[in-house]
Amino acid sequence: TPTKKAKQMIEELEQYDREMYTGYLALMSTQLHAIVLLRSMKWHSNGIRFFAGGGITKDSVPLNEWKETEHKISALKDSIIPK
Structure with a gap:
């Protein structure tokens, strides 16, 4: 689980619980x-709400992390929603 400070920041920045x-x-x-x-x-x-996460480090490239998160969500959707 996130540290206390990280959880506080998440609650301030995100518009949902x-x-x-x-x-x-x-x-x-x-x-x-x-x-x-x-x-x-x-x-x-x-409906269905999908969640995905990952680890951010000092060497992370924000756009790459975002794309990886989108890929995780797509894979999850593809596993339950027929095409």
Whole structure:
């Protein structure tokens, strides 16, 4: 989850309540499989809201990060919406 300061900035800058933050998903049997959840969706009575995230570093290129986020959303939509 975001740090307290990051969460405060998100609340000031974004015009909607995220409601949830992603984390990890782990499946355990004889082996451990864990993934970072950077994509999610929420069903509403009037549609679906898609969410995607990523990591920003000092070396990040903003346009590339934006394109990567759009790609994540497109892949999520393509997985449930027939073409």
